[in-house]
Amino acid sequence: MRTVTYLDTVDHRLRRKNLVLTHQRAGAAGELVLAGNGDTYTVHLKEPPRWPARLEQLPHGVVRDELGPVIGIRAVLPTLTARTVTREVAVRDGQGDLVARFDWAETTATEPAATEPLVRITLYPQPGSRKAGERLAKGLRAAPEIQPAPATQAEAYTELLTATGALREAGNGRPPITRDMPADAAVATALLGFADTIADTLDGVVDDVDAEFLHDLRVAVRRTRSLLKLAGDVLPAEPVRRYAAEFAWLGDLTTPTRDLDVFLLRMDDLAGTLLACEGADLRPFVEHLRAERDRAHGELVGGLLSQRFSSLLDGWRRELDAVLEKSDTARETSVGSARQLAEKRLRRAVKRVVRMAATITPDSPGARVHDLRKRCKELRYLLEVARPVCDARAHRAALRDLKRLQDVLGDFQDGEVQSAALHTFAEQLQASDPRPPAATLLAMGELAAGLVAQQRQARADLTGVLREFLGPATQKHLRAL
16 A cells, blocks of 8 residues: 655646656655656655645755746645555466456545545456457456546546545636626626635745745735726725725735745846856845845734734625625616626726827836836736636737736836845845845845846837837727727
């Protein structure tokens, strides 16, 4: 008997690539096995692993090397645990001669839920008994209770996930957004989806599993705030006003930790840009960032475990559920349909972005560029919510055009914000005891210069990207929405 723990990132990056990562243990520390696409890689462990684990926490070897490009900064964590008992069965003819054998592998999931055993039979005919083996295989296939086994380990893994109920459908059973759905119900459905994401990522943020949990939580908060701003007027006014303020508090609570995460995630790339200094010169700065990040994360966890946060999430869901439970007679006829709302609000948001983009020149102040970035982000979130009611081809094209503009605006924003942050960090290090070496401050100065250069390059690129965005092709895509 062996115990098999299946591992994946929370967003199923391995399963989407038809890869199966398992920790298999029949005793001692076991082994880490990565299978898929015709290849199998195994690393024998010297000590039992601890989950969740980020890439750098996995043992060195071929499995870690193969996982790197797939999982990136995400941690792998158990998705299910199963016990497999394997028996070898001998098949003999009437004279007692061995004609075939088969392996009977019985797998029972134990976590996250217990399942009935899943049995896999693998038949091995004996040399010289091919016909007898074929008759045996034919008889097994004809048995109504025996189905063909999954062709790949990835399919077998999916079968186990399905049996345990771990493959939860999006939306928690709520009806999807449709064109004819009442507008307030459509907005409430989208907002409940964002609330689900906040709840689903909470443990990962608190336990500090990986930086993407906080990123996903923040995106859900930003989408919530944007949708309330752009379409919240179809919901009851008083709850929208009250919870908009609470989500602003939640956004502010998460900002310091995320800003430090971004810096730390970029540090290797930033160090690689140094010319006059060495990457090792940045070590005191990196240690300072990590200490600041630990402090900020502690404050974040305190807020997320507070009564204020739990009241925010629970109360907000109750308000949105009440909107979905409203009868047609109780619903005001003025709210219209989801399609009508999307058409009206998308047209308004598109006009605002296009009008603002047309005013940006090489001499426009940075604050004006940042305002355009915010409006583009709001339009992006509105497009994502309105996807079910838009023409699919036009939606893809408009989103692609908008993303090109957002990428340049994001580079401009990052260059300005992070270069300013470097000055603040340098002052903090100067005031610390002991003070950092001069080489550290020189390296930080070189990083700041590089970020300013990034910002200037983005500003230069912006003119051409804006010309393209305001051109006939993109405007045609936006109108087609």
